[in-house]
Amino acid sequence: MKEPTSLTGKKLGNDANPARIFTMTIDNRLLTAREDETVLSVARQNGIYIPTLCHMEGLSLRGACRLCIVDVKGAPRVLPSCVTLARQDMEVVTNSDRVIEYRRKILELIFSERNHVCSVCVSNGHCDLQALATELGMTHVRYDYLYPKQLVDASHPRFSVDHNRCVLCMRCVRVCDEIEGAHTWDIMGRGITSRVITDLNQPWGSSETCTGCGKCVQVCPTGALSEKGKSVAEMTKRRQFLPYLQMMRGEGRK
Amino acid sequence: MTLSIEDLEGIARIEKDKRESFTYQINVCVAAGCLSCQSGVLKEAFEKEVSRRGWENWCSVKGVGCLGLCAAGPLISIQPDGTYYRGVGAPDVSEILESLGGAPIPRLDCASSRPFFEQQPKIVLENSGRIDPERIEDYIAEDGYKALYNALRMMRPSEVIEQVLASGLRGRGGAGFPTGVKWTAVAKASNGNKFVVCNADEGDPGAFMDRSILESDPHRVIEGMAVAAYAVGANTGFIYVRAEYPLAVQRVRTAISQARHLGVLGNNVFNSQFSFDINVRLGAGAFVCGEETALIASIEGRGGRPRPRPPFPAEFGLWGQPTLINNVETFANIPPIIRKGGKWFATIGTEKSKGTKVFALAGRVNNTGLIEVPMGTTLREIVFQIGGGIPGDRAFKAVQTGGPSGGCIPEQFLDMAVDYESLASVGSIMGSGGLIVMDDTSCMVDVAHFFMEFCMSESCGKCVPCRVGTSQIYHLLNRITKGEGKLSDLDMLEDLSDLLKNTSLCGLGQTAPNPIMSTLRYFRDEYVAHIEEKRCPAEACKIHEAREAV
Amino acid sequence: MNKVRLATVWLDGCSGCHMSLLDLDEGFADVAAQIDLVYSPIADVKEFPRDVHVTLVEGAVSSDEAEEQIRHIRERSKIVVSFGDCAVTANVPGMRNQFKVDDVLARGYLENATINEGIPTLGIPRLLPQARPVHELIDVEVFLPGCPPPSEAILYVLTELLEGRMPDLTQKTRFGA
Numbered sequence: 001m002k003e004p005t006s007l008t009g010k011k012l013g014n015d016a017n018p019a020r021i022f023t024m025t026i027d028n029r030l031l032t033a034r035e036d037e038t039v040l041s042v043a044r045q046n047g048i049y050i051p052t053l054c055h056m057e058g059l060s061l062r063g064a065c066r067l068c069i070v071d072v073k074g075a076p077r078v079l080p081s082c083v084t085l086a087r088q089d090m091e092v093v094t095n096s097d098r099v100i101e102y103r104r105k106i107l108e109l110i111f112s113e114r115n116h117v118c119s120v121c122v123s124n125g126h127c128d129l130q131a132l133a134t135e136l137g138m139t140h141v142r143y144d145y146l147y148p149k150q151l152v153d154a155s156h157p158r159f160s161v162d163h164n165r166c167v168l169c170m171r172c173v174r175v176c177d178e179i180e181g182a183h184t185w186d187i188m189g190r191g192i193t194s195r196v197i198t199d200l201n202q203p204w205g206s207s208e209t210c211t212g213c214g215k216c217v218q219v220c221p222t223g224a225l226s227e228k229g230k231s232v233a234e235m236t237k238r239r240q241f242l243p244y245l246q247m248m249r250g251e252g253r254k
Numbered sequence: 255m256t257l258s259i260e261d262l263e264g265i266a267r268i269e270k271d272k273r274e275s276f277t278y279q280i281n282v283c284v285a286a287g288c289l290s291c292q293s294g295v296l297k298e299a300f301e302k303e304v305s306r307r308g309w310e311n312w313c314s315v316k317g318v319g320c321l322g323l324c325a326a327g328p329l330i331s332i333q334p335d336g337t338y339y340r341g342v343g344a345p346d347v348s349e350i351l352e353s354l355g356g357a358p359i360p361r362l363d364c365a366s367s368r369p370f371f372e373q374q375p376k377i378v379l380e381n382s383g384r385i386d387p388e389r390i391e392d393y394i395a396e397d398g399y400k401a402l403y404n405a406l407r408m409m410r411p412s413e414v415i416e417q418v419l420a421s422g423l424r425g426r427g428g429a430g431f432p433t434g435v436k437w438t439a440v441a442k443a444s445n446g447n448k449f450v451v452c453n454a455d456e457g458d459p460g461a462f463m464d465r466s467i468l469e470s471d472p473h474r475v476i477e478g479m480a481v482a483a484y485a486v487g488a489n490t491g492f493i494y495v496r497a498e499y500p501l502a503v504q505r506v507r508t509a510i511s512q513a514r515h516l517g518v519l520g521n522n523v524f525n526s527q528f529s530f531d532i533n534v535r536l537g538a539g540a541f542v543c544g545e546e547t548a549l550i551a552s553i554e555g556r557g558g559r560p561r562p563r564p565p566f567p568a569e570f571g572l573w574g575q576p577t578l579i580n581n582v583e584t585f586a587n588i589p590p591i592i593r594k595g596g597k598w599f600a601t602i603g604t605e606k607s608k609g610t611k612v613f614a615l616a617g618r619v620n621n622t623g624l625i626e627v628p629m630g631t632t633l634r635e636i637v638f639q640i641g642g643g644i645p646g647d648r649a650f651k652a653v654q655t656g657g658p659s660g661g662c663i664p665e666q667f668l669d670m671a672v673d674y675e676s677l678a679s680v681g682s683i684m685g686s687g688g689l690i691v692m693d694d695t696s697c698m699v700d701v702a703h704f705f706m707e708f709c710m711s712e713s714c715g716k717c718v719p720c721r722v723g724t725s726q727i728y729h730l731l732n733r734i735t736k737g738e739g740k741l742s743d744l745d746m747l748e749d750l751s752d753l754l755k756n757t758s759l760c761g762l763g764q765t766a767p768n769p770i771m772s773t774l775r776y777f778r779d780e781y782v783a784h785i786e787e788k789r790c791p792a793e794a795c796k797i798h799e800a801r802e803a804v
Numbered sequence: 805m806n807k808v809r810l811a812t813v814w815l816d817g818c819s820g821c822h823m824s825l826l827d828l829d830e831g832f833a834d835v836a837a838q839i840d841l842v843y844s845p846i847a848d849v850k851e852f853p854r855d856v857h858v859t860l861v862e863g864a865v866s867s868d869e870a871e872e873q874i875r876h877i878r879e880r881s882k883i884v885v886s887f888g889d890c891a892v893t894a895n896v897p898g899m900r901n902q903f904k905v906d907d908v909l910a911r912g913y914l915e916n917a918t919i920n921e922g923i924p925t926l927g928i929p930r931l932l933p934q935a936r937p938v939h940e941l942i943d944v945e946v947f948l949p950g951c952p953p954p955s956e957a958i959l960y961v962l963t964e965l966l967e968g969r970m971p972d973l974t975q976k977t978r979f980g981a
Binding site for chain 3: 111115116117118119120121124125127130131133134135137139140141142144145147148149150233
């Protein structure tokens with residue numbers, strides 16, 4: 001589980017400075033929260049569904065996919081619940097019409113960005129992105145598909161990366177840096193031309209830092225990172241290791 | 255060595271005496287605009303000719319900062335006559351020297367641009383074009399570092415902040431957040447080594463206010479930062495300046511080393527308990543690094559990508575420490591506020607926007623360059639008086655303010671008093687101060703297309719709405735300018751604009767739709783003409799090119 | 805009672821969606837009583853008729869002929885259903901969109917040809933630069949994703965439309981399968 005630090009990295013919850021506990025409402029339900037908890041985590045504790053994509057329990061917070069946006073009373077615009085701390089008397093609505101509409105549009109933008117051909121994807125049926133489309137009732141993409149030319153790097157003996165399916169969630173980058181400690185993955189370029197890379201944009205197979213642990217493959221939400229030898233719909237991800245490793249490392253990194 | 259007020263006044267006196275010993279001063283602009291058209295050579299030519307004639311004792315030649323009318327460079331000013339000459343070259347030197355004391359040379363005189371030079375009550379640019387930016391003594395002669403002395407020796411930090419609060423100064427980087435409130439937040443942050451950062455990552459296309467200030471009067475910014483550091487309790491400062499500004503970088507570095515040498519930077523400044531030093535960091539040319547959390551990441555050596563706020567830098571900034579980030583122009587306003595008092599500053603400007611604003615005036619206007627006007631000046635005064643109207647007396651169409659985050663303001667608002675609120679009310683923003691004038695040859699769809707291309711390529715790619723949304727908007731605009739658009743594309747544009755505005759992670763994405771939304775609001779008929787009639791009313795964009803080719 | 809005039813069209817796709825339609829088995833019998841199948845690859849009708857109530861379109865729009873056809877269909881249909889992933893997303897036919905048409909044809913008919921090398925031209929519609937989803941060319945009322953859409957989802961769509969309701973497909977089908 002996540003260690004009790006606030007978003008600012010400030011330690012909370014010690015004897016001298018106990019974390020404050022208070023009440024707030026999410027979708028008109030009165031809930032208890034602690035000041036170092038995010039809106040997303042309070043919602044999940046109480047079984048309230050908020051979709052996420054870049055967020056992953058056990059990795060650092062990112063707040064980039066914007067699918068977990070919620071309405072907060074008094075806020076000038078919708079807020080990402082994964083990086084918004086709970087506050088006393090906060091009033092959160094997770095399913096207002098505009099939030100639902102914004103989420104669907106954001107999801108459609110993700111689908112339009114690269115070449116997500118579910119029917120021939122190794123992760124068909126086991127994909128977070130595909131599942132989100134079903135959950136959010138996305139039946140088509142209203143924006144024109146951009147069909148960018150993307151490459152596949154299959155130089156690693158056991159894994160391959162298919163940039164056609166990448167959603168730039170940076171889970172691979174984070175798990176490699178924060179859990180494995182190798183920092184093989186990073187990102188190059190910017191905007192729509194951003195791309196995840198291994199080492200200094202070398203083929204994965206020739207990476208000198210990659211330990212071959214495969215954590216990146218397991219946390220990848222789509223079929224972008226997969227094990228070799230898996231055909232259509234055969235790539236299932238095993239993510240149980242993450243909370244375990246996080247726990248074994250105690251406080252770990254901020 | 256510790257500098258005392260007597261030392262400071264001594265330097266100022268010597269400098270002033272020296273100035274007064276000259277009957278004539280020839281000030282040659284050596285800011286980047288004029289330097290690029292050979293004003294360096296011109297200055298040398300003056301020096302050589304003055305020395306050849308043996309006039310050194312009564313005629314000085316000085317390199318100065320920006321004189322403002324950048325499009326007409328190289329510019330020189332002759333004092334005390336107050337004559338401005340434009341487009342001066344080395345062959346004109348003898349003639350100019352001969353004419354000293356007589357009538358100005360009509361061929362070179364900026365007489366027609368008089369309003370440009372005379373209608374600008376300057377605060378930020380008060381020394382620009384008057385002092386040598388590479389000599390600290392020249393700055394000190396203009397009461398330089400007196401504000402720092404006053405702050406350190408006669409005011410408590412809280413009193414400094416009170417003056418800034420009383421001045422009503424708001425951040426000049428774009429959003430207009432009250433500067434005093436920001437300072438208070440950093441001052442209140444209890445823990446850690448605090449930092450003061452000057453944001454000189456000026457990235458709007460066509461904007462060069464901050465560059466010009468750093469090139470023309472770098473000590474003013476250093477002094478402003480030092481005062482701020484004292485007020486909030488910081489000991490280290492950073493100036494984050496883009497590497498595309500080599501001259502500004504060089505002058506800032508020179509100024510810092512002079513300030514250190516004299517003791518206005520360093521330990522126990524003016525014999526007080528206050529110690530402060532400044533480092534320069536170069537940006538690698540990413541627009542998004544003007545966003546404060548991306549700027550922090552860049553200084554720390556990471557990729558320049560923003561992170562969600564809160565926590566704000568005032569609490570959790572550079573290396574996790576409380577950090578004050580202000581823009582160049584904001585800091586440049588501080589010394590006069592401390593010297594003359596917040597109340598004085600608050601008498602200038604409008605009810606909610608105090609002081610002056612520096613604008614980079616560009617586009618279809620006769621006097622292109624850098625101007626400083628009080629808040630509340632009307633667009634009409636800026637464009638038609640100071641700017642001298644539109645070349646060829648063509649019809650005015652719009653002004654674009656705020657760069658890629660701003661909007662296009664049509665003719666009906668020409669008499670609007672410019673301040674943060676009024677610009678926002680018509681769908682634009684103050685921004686950092688770019689002001690582009692457009693006439694009837696400008697296609698508004700093309701303008702929107704240009705800015706969206708900029709935002710698309712400058713998006714950092716972190717959040718989905720900005721990364722993909724800017725690309726989709728660009729794609730739609732591209733289609734429209736090529737004559738392949740559909741009417742439903744306009745709804746789609748509005749829809750995506752709303753999405754970006756409300757769901758993007760940082761200011762870049764949130765404001766990127768402004769050029770689209772404002773042009774759709776005021777110039778929808780131009781979009782419709784492109785779509786329905788396959789015609790560009792201004793005959794400017796690709797449809798027109800395609801037609802010409804047939 | 806007037807029967808609902810139903811048409812089904814097969815553009816650039818594998819016909820799997822039509823197979824899934826036939827997979828309705830006895831479910832189809834209930835529907836059949838209420839419809840007239842006026843045009844379909846499984847009914848030998850040469851020209852797309854007028855006044856069609858519902859048209860299921862399988863496949864992406866990939867050729868100039870398909871583009872013309874789909875606009876014609878739009879004019880003559882009250883409700884157009886994008887039937888399956890190829891119609892909704894361009895799916896597998898869209899995988900060529902990253903490449904130039906000439907390169908794709910050369911790859912298929914020249915480089916990889918073992919017999920009868922040569923790009924066919926006679927009597928074959930010209931490929932568009934990209935295979936596009938149906939709704940990028942015409943307005944579409946209902947989207948039924950799936951590769952293929954499950955029979956139950958097809959039955960649900962048909963039943964709802966026959967009842968005069970717009971189907972809500974949230975959670976009833978997904979992209980890919």
